Amino acid sequence: MRVDILTLFPSMFRDPFDESMIKRAQKRGILEIYLHDLRKFTHDRHRTVDDVPYGGGGGMIMKVEPLFRAVESIRNQIKCSPEIILLSPQGHTFTQKKAQELAKERCLLLICGHYEGVDERVRQHLIDEEISVGDYVLTGGELAAMVVIDATARMLPGVLGCQDSARKDxxxxxxxxxxxxxxxxxxxxxxxxxxxxxxxxxxxxxxxxxxxxxxxxxxxxxxxxxxxxxxxxxxxxxxxxxxxx
Ligand SMILES: C[S@@+](CC[C@H](N)C(=O)[O-])C[C@H]1O[C@@H](n2cnc3c(N)ncnc32)[C@H](O)[C@@H]1O
Missing domain, CATH: 1.10.1270.20 (tRNA(m1g37)methyltransferase, domain 2)
Incomplete structure (x- = not known):
């Protein structure tokens, strides 16, 4: 399985993905993880990824253009057509069943939000689905993406020493x-x-x-x-x- 992750903080993933099962899955070639820094898809000098909300109110919103540019660029680079997932507290709650379903996909592209979230046009026109890891609000989608990837990777054949043990979990x-x-x-x-x-x-x-x-x-x-x-x-x-x- 190939997993692409779009994030403002790629370094958050390095240690967690360099340990235990996820590391082993990558070494065995069962799982490939690619981290993409969203700032690389900006064109201005300040590498701006966020802006103030229309209508006022606090916080910053992740801009639509870098997200579209990033997803379109990743899509053009890879051979498979990824399921595009936005990590979001407003999504369907992630479950073991969902991990089993995602493990059947060849490619996933996870978008990690930050600040007050993403411009609504991303939700409407770019993604296939929204996934939440629970009814609480995190600072960003990175930890949620790690949860989704960890639980999904365990379901890939060959990742667990004894695949049968997952059935008893x-x-x-x-x-x-x-x-x-x-x-x-x-x-x-x-x-x-x-x-x-x-x-x-x-x-x-x-x-x-x-x-x-x-x-x-x-x-x-x-x-x-x-x-x-x-x-x-x-x-x-x-x-x-x-x-x-
Ligand atoms: C501070 S949150 C934004 C919350 C947004 N204002 C709302 O209330 O729906 C910033 C980002 O963290 C991520 N996030 C926060 N809570 C999450 C959850 N429970 N599950 C998945 N992602 C979450 C999302 O990517 C979100 O865009």
């Missing part, structure tokens, strides 16, 4: 993850659940599935309505409810 199939333990089997008298030491794979799988449902019920009951429970699991939810009341 929280949200992949709508449930939260089950509780995990590692050695020692006992710490300060807190013991690892006996079933995990039993060597009985069927019992372990059953316990893990029940724990996932229980964790989801306790921490994110809103998710339970969206998943398909297996036969008998509705009774399990009833039992969990009774235990809580």
């Amino acid at each position: 929280s949200f992949y199939d709508g449930l939260l993850d089950y509780p995990q333990y590692t050695r020692p089997a006992e710490f300060r008298s807190w013991k690892v659940p006996r079933v995990l030491l039993s060597g009985n794979h069927q019992a372990v799988e059953k316990w893990r599935r029940e724990m996932r449902i229980e964790a989801t019920f306790q921490k994110r009951p809103d998710l339970l309505g969206q998943i398909e429970l297996r036969p008998g699991e509705k009774d399990l939810v009833k039992r969990i409810k009774r235990r809580r009341n």
